[in-house]
Amino acid sequence: QLQLQDSGPGLVKPSETLSLTCTVSGASVSSSSYYWGWIRQPPGKGLEWIGTIYYSGSTYYNPSLKSRVTISVDTSKSHFSLNLNSVTAADTAVYYCASRQQWLVGFDCWGQGTLVTVSS
Amino acid sequence: ESVLTQSPGTLSLSPGERVTLSCRASQSVSSSYLAWYQQKPGQAPRLLIYGGSSRATGIPDRFSGSGSGTDFTLTISRLQPEDFAVYYCQQYGTSLITFGQGTRLEIK
Numbered sequence: 001q002l003q004l005q006d007s008g009p010g011l012v013k014p015s016e017t018l019s020l021t022c023t024v025s026g027a028s029v030s031s032s033s034y035y036w037g038w039i040r041q042p043p044g045k046g047l048e049w050i051g052t053i054y055y056s057g058s059t060y061y062n063p064s065l066k067s068r069v070t071i072s073v074d075t076s077k078s079h080f081s082l083n084l085n086s087v088t089a090a091d092t093a094v095y096y097c098a099s100r101q102q103w104l105v106g107f108d109c110w111g112q113g114t115l116v117t118v119s120s
Numbered sequence: 121e122s123v124l125t126q127s128p129g130t131l132s133l134s135p136g137e138r139v140t141l142s143c144r145a146s147q148s149v150s151s152s153y154l155a156w157y158q159q160k161p162g163q164a165p166r167l168l169i170y171g172g173s174s175r176a177t178g179i180p181d182r183f184s185g186s187g188s189g190t191d192f193t194l195t196i197s198r199l200q201p202e203d204f205a206v207y208y209c210q211q212y213g214t215s216l217i218t219f220g221q222g223t224r225l226e227i228k
Contacts, residue, residue: 047210
């Protein structure tokens with residue numbers, strides 16, 4: 001059974017880089033059967049898609065964040081990562097990693113979420 | 121890309137009632153790329169419906185999705201106490217995934 005566990009610092013200073021990792025168990029992160037993604041949710045607000053990566057390395061980013069975002073896969077460590085640079089208070093949110101199966105258009109497996117606060 | 125607008129923002133209902141939630145797109149969306157999620161406080165979203173009308177694994181049959189073009193709906197036939205939550209629609213565009221702003225279902 002596929003499981004995702006996201007992790008990373010809960011506090012990041014303004015202008016620095018937010019880095020989160022999602023550890024995958026129950027499937028290979030290099031499998032062609034899955035897309036891996038990141039979604040965030042500011043406190044009390046709705047969901048915002050950040051980006052998605054396929055096993056081939058193809059990435060798809062939200063245009064509003066594209067200039068600051070990098071998503072990558074580390075097959076040796078069975079995880080995928082999110083880097084968001086030049087953060088501001090507006091980037092404070094719960095960050096979720098998620099996956100969708102190649103044939104199913106919807107994120108059907110989610111990590112538990114990590115609250116990241118941007119503050120000095 | 122299409123903007124998704126959900127209505128109403130909040131609904132107050134009683135267990136046992138039937139409810140229909142609306143998701144309207146600013147541009148036509150293929151139903152194949154329309155999904156619905158449920159989110160409870162402090163939890164990650166859970167996929168309910170994909171492809172506009174297909175229930176995800178383990179989702180009870182009281183949940184159903186329908187629609188086409190710019191108008192999509194999620195119907196819960198008989199509300200159970202555990203169904204009171206926030207519901208989001210989501211669309212997969214050519215280069216962008218977007219969510220609606222959500223509809224909160226609360227107990228009356």
